[in-house]
Amino acid sequence: MPKKSSTSSLMVRLDEASKNVLSRAAELRRISVSDYVRQITISQAAKEVDAASEQTIALTSDEQFAFWTALNRPVLLTSAQKSLGKLMRGES
Secondary structure, eight states: OOOOOOOOOOOOOOOHHHHHHHHHHHHHHTSOHHHHHHHHHHHHHHHHHHHHHTTOOOOOHHHHHHHHHHHHSOOOOOHHHHHHHHHHHTOO
8 A cells, every 4th residue: 555645735825916826826736726736836846055155145036136236236335335445545
């Protein structure tokens, strides 16, 4: 007789728009919302766990673009930072 694996429940509260997006995505794959959430979240969680074990940061395409944009944005110094720079250079 095959061994039956144990399962446990996970309840997630979502706003209506998020629930609708999940439902639509599940429909596109022709699977239940539960199966969709299981497939996508476990896959993503596994990637994040693997990345953490390699001590790397895994970013989605949108996150990569936001990070790149932030790094390439010109720095705007505050007046306090400008004053400190003058002080460190020996300017008055």
